[in-house]
Amino acid sequence: MNAWNRATALIVRGCSAAALVCCISACAKEATDVQQVPTEVSDPGTGLENPAERKAADQAPVDETPRQGAGERTQRPVVDPAPQARPNGPRDNPTPRTGGLGTGASVDLEPLDEPESQSGGLAGGVAVDAAPTLPPPTRVRRRMNLDQLEAALLAATGGIGWTNSKGASEFAALSLTLGKPNYTDVTNEDLEPGALFQKFLNDAAQSACKKLAAKDAAQPTASKRVLMSKVGLKDTRQSNPAGVDANLAALMLRFHSRSVDPKASELEPWRFLFETATKVSKNKPDQGWRAVCVALVLHPHFYTY
Numbered sequence: 317m318n319a320w321n322r323a324t325a326l327i328v329r330g331c332s333a334a335a336l337v338c339c340i341s342a343c344a345k346e347a348t349d350v351q352q353v354p355t356e357v358s359d360p361g362t363g364l365e366n367p368a369e370r371k372a373a374d375q376a377p378v379d380e381t382p383r384q385g386a387g388e389r390t391q392r393p394v395v396d397p398a399p400q401a402r403p404n405g406p407r408d409n410p411t412p413r414t415g416g417l418g419t420g421a422s423v424d425l426e427p428l429d430e431p432e433s434q435s436g437g438l439a440g441g442v443a444v445d446a447a448p449t450l451p452p453p454t455r456v457r458r459r460m461n462l463d464q465l466e467a468a469l470l471a472a473t474g475g476i477g478w479t480n481s482k483g484a485s486e487f488a489a490l491s492l493t494l495g496k497p498n499y500t501d502v503t504n505e506d507l508e509p510g511a512l513f514q515k516f517l518n519d520a521a522q523s524a525c526k527k528l529a530a531k532d533a534a535q536p537t538a539s540k541r542v543l544m545s546k547v548g549l550k551d552t553r554q555s556n557p558a559g560v561d562a563n564l565a566a567l568m569l570r571f572h573s574r575s576v577d578p579k580a581s582e583l584e585p586w587r588f589l590f591e592t593a594t595k596v597s598k599n600k601p602d603q604g605w606r607a608v609c610v611a612l613v614l615h616p617h618f619y620t621y
Contacts (some may be wrong), residue, residue: 457620459507462487462496465619469520472571472613473528474542478520486523490516509619518614525609533602543567543605552601553591560590564608571612586611 460468466487470477478486492498494516495506525543532541533549546563553560561578564586568576576582589611594604612618 459509460619460621461505461507462491462494469524473524476524476527478523486520517619521610521613525606528609529602529606543609550601552594553587567608567612572617
């Protein structure tokens with residue numbers, strides 16, 4: 317009310333009537349502007365500031381059901397108990413399922429769209445393996461030490477082994493050279509099948525198999541022979557092929573501990589070796605079996621496990 321304060325001041329100072337008229341006109345205009353400003357008052361009960369929204373809320377039906385545990389009435393709209401039917405999915409003649417939601421009104425629950433069972437698919441119940449078939453566990457083959465190798469050669473040759481002219485074991489004489497530890501400078505035996513090992517193994521095979529072939533050639537009884545237990549002393553691939561195959565299978569079991577069918581194709585390299593060595597030695601079968609004996613000892617299946 318600054319205009320009225322100015323008018324009062326002019327009266328006190330005895331100003332002219334024209335000045336008073338101007339001040340009064342300004343006061344009247346200010347009052348008119350104040351009346352034209354709309355005043356928006358929010359309803360503290362509903363929180364609605366717009367009169368139209370407040371009027372619409374007053375006309376809505378009121379559910380006077382008291383809340384559980386509280387003695388206050390709440391204002392909420394009433395849900396239509398019978399909504400219009402609507403499609404519930406792709407299935408024919410769907411049956412709507414109804415269920416209560418707390419203390420409110422029941423509503424329709426749409427059924428789930430269940431896929432049709434197809435032959436060959438997962439829905440058709442196709443049997444599958446729960447776990448893949450794994451190969452059996454294996455490990456890398458290891459070379460025998462000298463003691464094991466000498467024992468294996470003695471067992472395979474019927475006690476002949478690798479000896480010198482005095483009958484002493486060559487494995488014992490060459491043990492340090494072949495990598496056996498002396499527990500002073502070396503404590504672990506070298507088990508690598510290197511070139512030096514292969515050289516001395518060939519010497520052992522040549523020595524033992526030569527003595528074994530000569531011993532069997534002088535033994536007329538087949539059951540007492542080692543290299544030629546299933547054949548005669550003069551049998552070859554041409555004269556007795558079945559006997560040669562049976563003798564090769566018996567030698568595979570004796571030297572490599574492997575049971576092989578006499579008719580198996582696995583024996584084909586050994587058949588070729590026996591036949592070739594026999595022809596080279598001017599049709600002497602004992603020399604053919606001697607060559608097979610040397611090859612069996614030099615094979616990794618003999619000195620590894």
